[in-house]
Amino acid sequence: MRIALAQxxxxxxxxxxxxxxxxxxxxAAKGGAAMVFTPEMSGLLDRNRARASGHIMTEDQDIxxxxxxxxxxxxxxxxxxxxxxLKGGSDGRLVNRSFLIDAAGSVRARYDKIHLFDVDLPTGESWRESAAYAPGKEAVVADTPVGRLGLSxxxxxxxxxxxxxxxEAGATILSIPAAFTVPTxxxxxxxLMRARAIENAAWVVSAAQVGTHEDGRKTYGHSLVVDPWGEVVLDMGEQLGVAFAELEQERCNEVRTQIPVIAHRRAVSDALVVS
Structure with missing residues (x-):
């Protein structure tokens, strides 16, 4: 199945x-894609929280x-x-929410970002996602025309x-939309993208933000598609626009037969020995 990524x-x-x-x-549609992926914070990227607040709405109001x-x-x-x-966090904070939308325009799944980025970088940049955003609590998988999708x-x-x-819930494609900083x-x-593909014998699809943004930040780009063996089949570099890749479900099955990492997983936390 053909997919498209929007960088x-x-x-x-x-x-x-x-x-x-x-x-x-x-x-993406004109190029024959069954599905298109967009980056993290597709609708608004503004680290000036006072300015951004006037544009952040609830889900039912978001343009x-x-x-x-x-x-x-x-x-x-x-x-x-x-x-x-979006507004709507249970404790009054915002949420960073991903959506899966079908070809009729219906929302099939929602995922709120679980892990929040709080860090001070050597470049002088400081990020405190948890100051504004509440963490999600649920992992989400959903069926799509191109395979079972795990959201992150x-x-x-x-x-x-x-x-x-x-x-383990059956995802054969892992979506990892991003707005990565240039140094990281x-x-x-x-x-990391190749590792997640290899560890799970799954396709990884990562649409990314790129370049110098209006708020002054710089993002890395390099939207990727990685196959279940860890091979990069698409790297968009620093180019804006739409690019295409073919996802072959059989490739996932082949890799999981060669190295059955899903079947061989064992819970080890209960067996931990501290000496």
């Missing part, structure tokens, strides 16, 4: 970002989600909307236990 440079205006996403959905659902139905294509910043977002990438849960991207992006 974006989202900015501080949700309406402009919605236009870009809809254009990408149209391009980006509304436009994406409309476009999915218009073009008859599934959309994995990487994530949106960006920093989740560094926590392999999540992907073990997803693959250069150091870890390809290695």
């Amino acid at each position: 974006m440079q989202s900015g501080i205006d949700p309406q402009s970002n919605a236009v870009a996403i809809v254009q990408a959905i149209g391009s 980006v989600l509304s436009e994406v659902r409309r476009a999915a139905a218009e073009y008859g294509i599934w959309v994995s909307l990487g994530s949106l910043a 977002i960006c920093y989740d990438l560094r926590f392999p236990a999540l992907y073990a849960v997803l693959s 991207g250069q150091a870890h992006w390809h290695a």
Whole structure:
């Protein structure tokens, strides 16, 4: 099955970002894709929280989600909307939420980012996601035309236990939309994406943000598709736009037969000995 990835440079205006996403959905559909994947924070990327707050809505009010659902139905294509910043956290904080939207424009699944990025980087950049966002509590898998999809977002990438849960629940494709910083991207992006694919004998699809954004941040790009053997079959580099890849379900079956990592997993926490 053919998929498309949209590599974006989202900015501080949700309406402009919605236009870009809809254009990408149209391009993906015209290119024959059954499904298109977009990056983390597709609808708004603004580290100025005071300015951003006026654009962040509840799910039923969000213009980006509304436009994406409309476009999915218009073009008859599934959309994995990487994530949106939304009001609605149980403790009053925001949520970083990914959506799976079918070809009729209906929301089939939602996933709230579980692992939040709190760090001070050597470059002087400081990130405190937990100051604004509540963590999700549930892992999510859903059936799609291209296979069973396990949802995650960006920093989740560094926590392999999540992907073990997803693959054990039948996921053969792992979606990891991202807005990776340049230093961490250069150091870890390809290695971690390939590791998650190899550990789970699953396809990894990672649509990413790229370039210098309106709020001043710089993101790494390199949207990837990695096959279940760990081979990179698509790397978009620093190019904006839409690119395509073919996902072969049989490839997942072949790798899991050669190295049956799912079947061979054992719970080890109860067997831990501390001496």
